[in-house]
Structure formats: structure tokens, C-alpha cells
Amino acid sequence: MLRILHRVITTGTLTEPLDTSASLESLGIEVRRTLGARYAGSFAIRHVDAGSCNGCELEIHALGNPYHDLERFGVRFVASPRHADALLVTGVVSRHMQEALLRAHAAMAKPGLVIAAGACACDGGEFGANYASLGAVANVLPVDVRIPGCPPPPALLLRGLLAALGRATP
Amino acid sequence: MMAQAFAERLRAALPGVALSPRTESGLMPAMVLAVSAADWAALGTAAHALGARWAACWVDPEPDHWRAWVLYEQGGAYVLAQTLLDPRAPRLPSLAAVYAAADRPERAIRDLLGVDFEGHPDARRWLRHQAWRAQEHPLRPEQPLAGAPPARAPADTGYPFRRIAGDAVHEVAVGPIHAGTIEPGHFRFAAVGEQALTLETRLGYTHRGVEKLAVGRDAEGLLRLAARVAGDSTVAHAWAACMAMERAAGCAVPARALALRALLAERERVANHLGDVGGIANDVGFSFAQMQFGALRERWQRRSAVLFGHRLLMDALCAGGVRTDLDLAGTQALLQDHARLRAELAPLVDILLDHPSLEDRLVGAGVLGTADARALGCLGYLGRASGLAFDLRRDAPYPPYDRLPVRVPLYDSGDVAARMRVRLDEIDVALELMDTLLAALPPGPVSTHWEAPPAGARGLGLVEGWRGETLAFVRFGADGRVARYAPRDPGVFAWPALERLLPGNIIPDFPVCNKSVNGSYAGGDL
Ligand code: SF4
Numbered sequence: 186m187l188r189i190l191h192r193v194i195t196t197g198t199l200t201e202p203l204d205t206s207a208s209l210e211s212l213g214i215e216v217r218r219t220l221g222a223r224y225a226g227s228f229a230i231r232h233v234d235a236g237s238c239n240g241c242e243l244e245i246h247a248l249g250n251p252y253h254d255l256e257r258f259g260v261r262f263v264a265s266p267r268h269a270d271a272l273l274v275t276g277v278v279s280r281h282m283q284e285a286l287l288r289a290h291a292a293m294a295k296p297g298l299v300i301a302a303g304a305c306a307c308d309g310g311e312f313g314a315n316y317a318s319l320g321a322v323a324n325v326l327p328v329d330v331r332i333p334g335c336p337p338p339p340a341l342l343l344r345g346l347l348a349a350l351g352r353a354t355p
Numbered sequence: 356m357m358a359q360a361f362a363e364r365l366r367a368a369l370p371g372v373a374l375s376p377r378t379e380s381g382l383m384p385a386m387v388l389a390v391s392a393a394d395w396a397a398l399g400t401a402a403h404a405l406g407a408r409w410a411a412c413w414v415d416p417e418p419d420h421w422r423a424w425v426l427y428e429q430g431g432a433y434v435l436a437q438t439l440l441d442p443r444a445p446r447l448p449s450l451a452a453v454y455a456a457a458d459r460p461e462r463a464i465r466d467l468l469g470v471d472f473e474g475h476p477d478a479r480r481w482l483r484h485q486a487w488r489a490q491e492h493p494l495r496p497e498q499p500l501a502g503a504p505p506a507r508a509p510a511d512t513g514y515p516f517r518r519i520a521g522d523a524v525h526e527v528a529v530g531p532i533h534a535g536t537i538e539p540g541h542f543r544f545a546a547v548g549e550q551a552l553t554l555e556t557r558l559g560y561t562h563r564g565v566e567k568l569a570v571g572r573d574a575e576g577l578l579r580l581a582a583r584v585a586g587d588s589t590v591a592h593a594w595a596a597c598m599a600m601e602r603a604a605g606c607a608v609p610a611r612a613l614a615l616r617a618l619l620a621e622r623e624r625v626a627n628h629l630g631d632v633g634g635i636a637n638d639v640g641f642s643f644a645q646m647q648f649g650a651l652r653e654r655w656q657r658r659s660a661v662l663f664g665h666r667l668l669m670d671a672l673c674a675g676g677v678r679t680d681l682d683l684a685g686t687q688a689l690l691q692d693h694a695r696l697r698a699e700l701a702p703l704v705d706i707l708l709d710h711p712s713l714e715d716r717l718v719g720a721g722v723l724g725t726a727d728a729r730a731l732g733c734l735g736y737l738g739r740a741s742g743l744a745f746d747l748r749r750d751a752p753y754p755p756y757d758r759l760p761v762r763v764p765l766y767d768s769g770d771v772a773a774r775m776r777v778r779l780d781e782i783d784v785a786l787e788l789m790d791t792l793l794a795a796l797p798p799g800p801v802s803t804h805w806e807a808p809p810a811g812a813r814g815l816g817l818v819e820g821w822r823g824e825t826l827a828f829v830r831f832g833a834d835g836r837v838a839r840y841a842p843r844d845p846g847v848f849a850w851p852a853l854e855r856l857l858p859g860n861i862i863p864d865f866p867v868c869n870k871s872v873n874g875s876y877a878g879g880d881l
Contacts, residue, residue, distance in 0.1 A: 188706050189643055199650055232536045236561045238877045240586025240667055245536050246630070247656070250649030264534035279880075280486035281560045282539055284510040285531050311583050316493045316502025317486060317564035336586065338666055 676802025807835025
């Protein structure tokens with residue numbers, strides 16, 4: 186236990202302030218306002234891998250590490266789409282996941298946001314549409330926010346998620 | 356040559372069977388054995404009796420006839436068996452009854468190409484769900500890439516899972532969408548109370564058409580695809596694809612490029628192991644380690660982005676070499692990183708290996724015995740935690756590993772604790788290897804001119820990815836375009852292993868068992 190406490194103390198706080206550019210700062214203010222007004226200070230995301238290579242998932246995981254600490258914004262990942270304010274979709278939509286994705290979307294309380302993360306989800310990426318894949322998420326669901334990148338690095342994901350929040354006007 | 360001796364042993368075991376061992380430059384160091392389809396199963400049985408491992412199977416629909424390939428490995432020696440199939444009625448004796456590892460790969464080939472594997476013990480589909488019909492085989496050359504899919508493919512609810520009967524037995528169905536941020540797949544448990552009696556995995560949800568998409572691409576296009584077969588193994592798959600193409604073309608890659616490829620592969624290994632160790636700890640509620648290892652991994656990825664242009668090292672390789680050179684400042688930064696990581700890991704490893712509540716959950720959980728691991732063809736950390744030491748870098752070394760001493764950690768308890776321990780040890784080994792590589796980076800260019808080989812040239816790539824032996828087969832068609840790309844991720848062998856090791860454990864221990872095995876979904880679904 187002492188070793189653990191020692192490590193915790195010597196590690197200190199790694200969490201980084203958001204990018205200091207003006208746009209992000211104003212985004213931060215807007216996000217806080219929206220979060221408070223519309224989501225009671227907490228925004229829940231259900232992630233769905235609809236046919237990813239797993240690269241995007243690795244970077245979504247990185248959102249939870251001490252450097253990014255997504256939860257400090259009141260944003261967290263939930264297990265059920267019924268608890269979710271947004272669906273975060275990665276990968277092309279494989280035809281084998283089409284029905285599952287549609288059902289997850291239908292299970293979300295309305296109005297739910299759909300965020301497409303990564304080149305595959307945004308425009309089909311390296312796979313596109315074919316016998317096995319429907320390509321971009323927009324071919325299956327209305328998409329509210331797109332976060333490009335293959336995969337989008339966590340800083341970009343963070344920005345995209347916060348932008349989604351800022352965009353979510355009643 | 357080891358492969359020649361292996362081929363000779365097979366020949367001696369099969370008197371009266373016409374086997375003509377030969378070499379083909381693109382397929383070296385494997386020895387090629389041509390057999391008739393009638394002797395296919397006999398060869399498999401002989402290989403099994405000799406203790407050889409079934410490593411992979413793929414079918415190549417060549418213009419005039421189809422060719423089936425099976426790769427066998429024994430003690431680092433490789434033999435590639437091949438036989439011709441009639442495209443109008445492709446059939447081949449199944450090896451699944453001899454080699455359990457062949458079971459699902461053969462079913463996948465049956466779905467995609469319509470090869471009838473005679474005597475296969477399992478008639479069920481594998482990669483096919485409801486997006487195309489049983490009589491359609493999307494990988495056949497005459498099938499268009501677009502296929503003729505229904506507007507809305509229904510859920511594959513009719514898949515006949517194995518049923519376990521019994522009074523108190525209940526079924527638990529999980530997925531394809533799981534609770535966390537994970538890839539999709541379906542798990543069907545039969546349980547009594549909390550205890551799992553059986554587990555059956557059902558995958559194919561991330562089938563994206565990788566092999567079909569490869570057809571017609573040039574080398575660069577193929578590499579972009581190979582880099583995305585499995586995002587966590589982007590270097591391994593890209594290197595295997597490069598190796599296959601370069602062997603097919605007789606392209607001599609500069610020594611500096613090879614050293615840098617190995618550096619990238621070891622960086623990928625360290626990044627994944629850091630993530631997995633944290634993940635294993637987290638799955639038993641020890642979030643301290645998750646946070647610590649997450650921070651280490653984040654710093655590691657940031658360095659990758661600065662020096663190699665990508666946090667996961669995607670698209671760092673090109674045919675003929677690598678895209679980015681490393682300057683002196685970069686080398687120094689890496690050496691410092693390695694020293695720092697060692698220093699930071701040591702006290703963490705002490706905690707991990709000596710924390711009673713962790714030990715309580717990890718030791719003795721999810722045990723995979725050596726015999727099971729061997730029967731299922733397990734590779735990488737999964738095999739090494741269960742007494743199987745095979746490591747391509749040491750046992751069939753390719754440059755630059757042929758001049759590097761590779762230590763291979765080995766445990767035989769086969770439990771979650773051993774799989775975590777192997778990863779920790781492998782981080783150490785990787786750091787040593789990288790230090791050695793950096794201390795003597797060969798001078799010279801980091802790539803050579805790539806020229807595609809003539810139609811018909813084919814090559815085999817085999818590299819030790821972080822999950823183990825990663826394979827790529829490439830055959831070129833006209834104009835330097837790829838006619839066939841068959842990747843095989845080592846993660847495909849992890850799923851049957853998970854099914855084997857789970858019974859007797861409680862379902863709440865499934866996440867940590869699963870994480871410790873960490874099979875690839877995308878790498879097998881393709
Ligand atoms: S965007 Fe890139 S990293 Fe993400 S799923 Fe697609 S190929 Fe993989």
C-alpha cells in the first residue's frame with residue numbers, strides 16, 4: 186500500500202490543460218454552458234465499433250488515461266445505449282454490424298447525437314462500401330459530428346467530442 | 356537447411372506418396388511440397404505425427420486453376436504444402452479433425468471461396484452471417500467487389516450455437532456490442548450459477564472484405580490496407596506484407612531499413628504490452644496500474660508520433676524500406692526513453708507481482724494447459740505462458756534478428772498471471788533489443804527502389820508480431836497489381852484457446868481472461 190501511495194504522490198497530476206488556443210477556450214466555455222443547461226453537467230457516450238480495425242478504439246481508450254482524463258469534462262462512456270446522449274461510432278459499418286448499430290441507435294433516448302470518429306466512419310476510409318461493408322456511418326445513420334483521422338489522436342477526439350457538445354443546441 | 360530436413364522427414368513418413376520438395380525464391384525459407392488432393396490429409400496426419408504445427412491455410416484462385424496452401428512449422432523449419440483444385444468444383448480433405456487450429460480457417464475459406472472441405476466436423480458458416488447467401492462466395496474472382504447485398508442485412512440470430520442441456524444450465528448471450536470500448540463479437544456462455552460450463556465465440560462482425568479489397572492494388576495500396584488489417588498490429592502486418600512482396604520481387608532491402616523495421620516492431624510490442632498489463636489489472640479492479648501503465652503508454656505513443664509520424668506507427672513502412680529515417684537526436688531520445696521506462700517500470704512490476712488481491716484474482720485464473728495450447732496452435736505470449744517457446748525472431752530469424760540474441764520468456768502455469776508476466780518480460784527483452792539496434796544502426800539509405808515483379812510472382816512474409824507469428828502471402832498479377840493477398844493474424848488462435856480455458860471459471864472472471872488472451876477480432880474477421 187505504501188508503495189502504491191508513494192507512486193501516486195511522486196507521479197503527481199499528469200492531466201494536461203486543453204489546448205490554449207482561443208477557439209478551444211471559447212469552446213470550453215460553451216461546452217460548460219451546454220453541459221450545465223442541457224445535460225445536467227454530465228454527458229454519456231455509448232461507443233460502437235461498427236467494423237473498425239481497432240486502431241480507433243486504442244485512441245478512445247487513451248482518452249481515459251491520466252493525460253487526457255475525459256471525465257473531467259463530465260463526459261463518460263456508458264455500457265447501455267439507453268443511458269447515452271450520444272453514439273460514438275468507429276469503423277466502416279460492416280454489413281454484419283448494420284442491424285446491431287441500428288438497434289443501438291434506436292435504443293438511445295431522443296434526441297441522441299451520432300458522432301462518427303475516424304476516416305472509416307467519416308467517409309469509408311481504406312475500405313469504403315463493398316459486399317461486406319456499407320462504408321461511412323452516414324450511409325446508415327444521420328451523423329451530427331465527424332472527427333477525421335486514421336485514427337484520430339486523443340486530442341482531436343477530445344476536441345471533436347466537445348464540439349459535439351457545443352453543437353448540441355436544444 | 357532445416358526446412359529441407361523437415362521435408363525429408365515428411366517424405367520418409369509417407370512412402371509411396373509422390374511429394375516433390377522444391378524451393379521457390381519468394382517462398383523461402385519454406386520448402387514447397389506439391390501433393391495431390393488425395394494425399395492432402397495423409398500429409399497433414401504425417402505432419403501431426405511428427406509434432407509439426409499447422410500454421411495457416413489459404414486458397415489462391417489463380418487464372419487456370421486454384422491452389423490450396425497449408426503452412427506447417429516444426430522447430431523453426433517451414434514446409435508449405437500445396438495442391439491444385441478444380442475451380443468448377445473446388446474440394447479438399449479437411450484437416451480440422453487432425454488439427455483443431457484448422458477448424459475455423461477452413462470454414463472461413465468455405466464461406467468466402469466455396470471450397471468444400473470434405474469431412475469437416477463442423478458444417479456451420481463462420482465469416483458469413485446474413486449479408487450474402489450460402490451459394491455466393493464473395494472472394495471468387497468472378498464475383499464483383501460490390502456483391503449484391505440486401506439493403507438491410509438482418510441480424511444473424513439463427514446461428515446454431517452448441518446447446519448444453521441440463522437442469523440448472525442457463526445460457527448467457529453477450530454481444531456483438533460489448534459493455535466497453537471493445538471490438539464486436541458474440542459470446543455464448545452455458546453456465547450453472549456463476550460458473551461457466553462452456554463458451555462459444557462467434558465472430559465475423561468486423562468482416563470488411565480485406566482480401567477482396569486487396570485485389571488490383573499496387574504495392575503502396577496494399578500496404579495501406581495491410582496496415583489496417585488490425586490497428587494494434589499495424590507494423591506486424593505491414594512488415595509481413597512488405598516481406599512477401601519483396602521476396603516475390605527479389606528486392607534487397609537496405610540494412611538500415613531492416614533495423615528500423617525491427618525498432619518499429621519492438622515499439623509496437625511494448626505499446627501493446629503496456630496497454631494490456633494495465634487492462635488486465637483494471638479488469639480485476641486495480642485501476643492504479645491501469646492509470647500508471649496508461650500514462651507510460653501515452654508517453655510511448657507520443658514519441659512514436661514525433662519520430663515516426665504516427666502514434667500507432669501506421670504507414671511507417673514502404674515496399675523496399677521505411678518512410679522515415681532516424682537522426683542522432685532521435686536515437687538519443689529513444690535511448691533515454693528506454694532508460695526512463697525501465698526505471699519507471701521496476702517499482703510497478705514489484706507492486707504487480709506482490710499484491711495479494713491481484714495474486715488472488717490472477718493466479719490460477721483461466722488456465723490453458725500446454726497440450727491444449729499446442730493443439731490449438733497458440734502463439735506469442737499466449738503460447739509462452741503455456742510452455743510453448745516458439746518465437747520466429749529466435750527460431751527462424753529474419754534480418755535483422757539473425758544477428759541479435761533474442762531471449763524468450765517461458766512459463767508453464769498457463770494462467771492469467773503467467774500471460775501478464777510474459778508481457779512484462781517481453782517489454783524488457785524488447786528494450787534490450789532496441790538498445791542493441793540503436794547502438795549500431797547500419798549507415799545508408801532507408802529504402803531502395805521498388806519495382807513490382809512480373810505476373811505470377813508470389814511471396815511469403817513471416818514476422819513475429821506482438822501477438823506472435825504474423826503471416827502474409829502475396830501473388831502478383833499483371834502490371835504490378837496484387838492478385839491475391841492472404842494475411843493471417845496470430846490472434847485467430849486465441850479465440851479457441853479462450854473457449855478452452857474458460858470453463859470452470861466464473862463468468863465475472865471472463866473479462867480478465869479475455870483481456871489476458873487478447874485475441875484479435877479485426878485481424879481474423881478481415
Ligand atoms: S479510421 Fe483508421 S484506425 Fe480507425 S478504424 Fe479506420 S482504418 Fe482503423
